[in-house]
Amino acid sequence: xxxxxxxxxxxxxxxxxxARTGRRQQVLCLCRHMLTRPLHVGFILSGITIAILCQRNDxxxxxxxxxxxxxxLLIPILCLLASPSFRSVATITALDALRIRYGKNRRxxxxxxLFEAISIAFALGCSSxxxxxxxxxxxxxxxxxxxxxxxLGVIAVTTTTYTVLLNALASLGVGQHGSxxxxxxxxxxxxxxxxxxxxxxxxxxxxxxxxxxxxRGVPLPSAWVLLGMSCAAALWIAxxxxx
Amino acid sequence: xxxxxxxxxxxxxxxxxxxxxTTLELPPGLHTVWAKDTLGQEELFAWLxxxxxxxxxxxxxxxxxxxxxxxxxxxxxxxxxxxxLPHAASVSMALERIGVDDRQLSATTDILECLGSRHLxxxxxxxxxxxxxxxxxxxxxxxTEEPFAVVLHEPLSALNQDxxxxxxxxxxxHATRIPVLIVSANVEFxxxxxxxxxxxxxxxxxxFAGTRANRFALRxxxxxxxxxxxxxxxxxxxxxxxxxTLPNGHEELSVRTNAPDVLSLDVxxxxxxxxxxxxxxxxxxxxx
Numbered sequence: 010x011x012x013x014x015x016x017x018x019x020x021x022x023x024x025x026x027x028a029r030t031g032r033r034q035q036v037l038c039l040c041r042h043m044l045t046r047p048l049h050v051g052f053i054l055s056g057i058t059i060a061i062l063c064q065r066n067d068x069x070x071x072x073x074x075x076x077x078x079x080x081x082l083l084i085p086i087l088c089l090l091a092s093p094s095f096r097s098v099a100t101i102t103a104l105d106a107l108r109i110r111y112g113k114n115r116r117x118x119x120x121x122x123l124f125e126a127i128s129i130a131f132a133l134g135c136s137s138x139x140x141x142x143x144x145x146x147x148x149x150x151x152x153x154x155x156x157x158x159x160x161l162g163v164i165a166v167t168t169t170t171y172t173v174l175l176n177a178l179a180s181l182g183v184g185q186h187g188s189x190x191x192x193x194x195x196x197x198x199x200x201x202x203x204x205x206x207x208x209x210x211x212x213x214x215x216x217x218x219x220x221x222x223x224x225r226g227v228p229l230p231s232a233w234v235l236l237g238m239s240c241a242a243a244l245w246i247a248x249x250x251x252x
Numbered sequence: 253x254x255x256x257x258x259x260x261x262x263x264x265x266x267x268x269x270x271x272x273x274t275t276l277e278l279p280p281g282l283h284t285v286w287a288k289d290t291l292g293q294e295e296l297f298a299w300l301x302x303x304x305x306x307x308x309x310x311x312x313x314x315x316x317x318x319x320x321x322x323x324x325x326x327x328x329x330x331x332x333x334x335x336x337l338p339h340a341a342s343v344s345m346a347l348e349r350i351g352v353d354d355r356q357l358s359a360t361t362d363i364l365e366c367l368g369s370r371h372l373x374x375x376x377x378x379x380x381x382x383x384x385x386x387x388x389x390x391x392x393x394x395x396t397e398e399p400f401a402v403v404l405h406e407p408l409s410a411l412n413q414d415x416x417x418x419x420x421x422x423x424x425x426h427a428t429r430i431p432v433l434i435v436s437a438n439v440e441f442x443x444x445x446x447x448x449x450x451x452x453x454x455x456x457x458x459x460f461a462g463t464r465a466n467r468f469a470l471r472x473x474x475x476x477x478x479x480x481x482x483x484x485x486x487x488x489x490x491x492x493x494x495x496x497t498l499p500n501g502h503e504e505l506s507v508r509t510n511a512p513d514v515l516s517l518d519v520x521x522x523x524x525x526x527x528x529x530x531x532x533x534x535x536x537x538x539x540x
Contacts, residue, residue: 104338110301112326208253 257314261300261401261431265309268295268540272455274309282427284442285435285457292334292455293405293435300403300433301330307355313401313431329396329426331404335389337377343388344373352392359395360388363422367391367415386410389519394422402432408441417517424487444489444511467491468512470505473532477503483522489515508538 109115261278268430271292287293298304299311302318302325310317316324340346349359364387380388387410393402407423408416426432435452436442451460472480481495484507490535492508509515512535523530 103336104350106303107336107338109322110303110325110330111351112322113351114322 253261257316259314259430261433262312263306263309264312266299266306266311266409267308268292268299268304269307270295270455271306272442274457276430276450278433280427280430281432282424282445283433283449284445285452286439286442287437288451288453290437291334292452296435296452297330297332297405298401300401301325301328301332314455324400327396327398327400329393329399329402329404331386331393331407333405335382335385336386337380337385340377342374343377343380346377347388347392355397356392356395359397360391363391363395364388366418382386383410384483387415390419392396393397394419394426399426399430401430402426403435403465404433405435406435406437417514417521420514428486444514467538468509469536469538470507470509470515470519471511471532471534472505472507472530473498473502474505474523474528474530475502476526476528477505479524479526479528480519480522481505484515487515487518491531495529 105113105115105118108118254300259280261276261326263274263276266274295304299306300318302321305311305319307316311319313324314330318328320323331447337343337346338349340349341438344357347360352360361370361373364372365389369384369387369391372380372388375384386406390407390410393404402423404423408419411419423432423434434442434445449460451458474480479497481493484490484505485493489509490507491510492506494506496504496506498504507515509518516535519533522528
């Protein structure tokens with residue numbers, strides 16, 4: 010009697026995109042991916058929420074901090090658990106499985122994948138904030154300028170940008186671990202300034218970004234807590250893939 | 253003093269999600285598993301290839317664990333129940349993409365050439381049929397340089413008669429040095445490979461307890477039968493072999509086997525290759 014593979018078993022085949030034979034099929038494939046990736050959208054929205062909340066002054070503990078934690082941590086975790094693509098996070102891709110089978114070191118592959126995810130996330134996060142900045146500058150406002158209409162406009166634009174870019178990358182076969190990428194985006198958006206101010210040796214770069222209203226006002230201590238939590242989540246995902 | 257690693261393939265109290273507690277030790281030789289159902293097959297092959305490790309217990313080859321040893325994985329020739337290649341403009345490119353080195357690629361090309369399927373290497377991967385995928389994967393498996401173990405699932409299913417004979421030869425050659433494990437759902441095929449040694453059913457291995465298939469006697473008469481005898485003597489399908497010279501100068505070769513069809517084809521192939529004169533080929537069933 011056949012039995013379905015156990016839910017915890019390591020699947021050898023996870024995401025195989027259909028053969029791209031024509032432009033119409035490419036578009037259909039892209040649309041299908043956009044519609045079937047609630048996890049990505051959830052992560053992106055939560056990342057943007059964090060980014061907005063980081064603009065607020067949350068020096069005093071209380072409701073603001075609660076909102077921060079709820080939106081910053083619970084939403085992504087719930088999205089992760091509720092998403093049907095959760096299992097794909099915990100599996101290795103078919104290509105990686107083949108490479109491992111023919112003698113590649115799985116740690117090497119894992120590091121490469123994480124590096125790829127983080128670098129793409131940083132690139133997307135920064136470019137998205139710049140897009141937001143460029144959109145709002147002509148109106149004489151900074152990105153995420155405490156104005157509901159502008160905030161919503163930027164959210165809409167950045168969400169669309171992310172979704173299209175992520176799915177375009179996925180359909181090209183780059184960054185199949187989109188969830189890890191989304192986690193990286195979450196991290197970038199929420200803690201961009203913290204990371205920049207600590208990792209980039211030239212502080213004038215940060216000052217310049219601050220002067221232009223990019224990555225401004227991120228509270229450092231709480232950002233570090235979230236950064237730690239994000240890293241723990243990334244490590245947990247890595248452990249799930251038995252890297 | 254340097255210890256010499258045992259060449260055996262060992263499953264030591266291994267337990268997975270579908271496979272139940274399993275302890276097996278497979279020394280060099282041909283081991284056939286008759287899989288009565290599909291339960292546990294994928295898991296078994298994932299263990300054997302080093303893609304997964306058992307939840308409990310362990311799998312070792314040469315006293316090392318494949319899932320922890322990339323170098324060891326390179327020496328395991330495998331054909332999985334479901335084979336696929338990544339998308340690429342050609343099969344050769346797909347093989348390079350998954351990390352197959354030039355020597356193995358060249359050996360794969362040679363094997364596909366012998367199977368009359370060299371053209372497959374130039375096709376786009378998504379244009380291959382499942383059978384062609386398996387043919388490429390089998391060629392790739394048997395092109396493994398200095399394999400430590402060969403694990404194959406239904407190895408001959410995607411081949412024609414000539415291809416089967418050629419591949420069987422290669423598999424049997426490996427079985428003289430290293431453990432060769434063949435899993436098949438077809439008990440007749442397992443019987444042709446000198447009978448199944450194990451049965452896999454409901455995720456459990458057990459020794460094959462069925463009665464052996466009927467014995468057959470192949471009687472081959474011709475001139476210059478010694479060459480045929482020396483070739484057949486290497487095959488595990490042959491249970492006994494006698495060569496006698498007849499009064500008219502012809503030689504008679506009697507072979508006892510339970511796989512007369514496979515051996516008959518082999519005999520015909522050897523005769524064609526060597527140009528030996530064949531006078532009679534007869535098969536009879538013998539009791540016991």
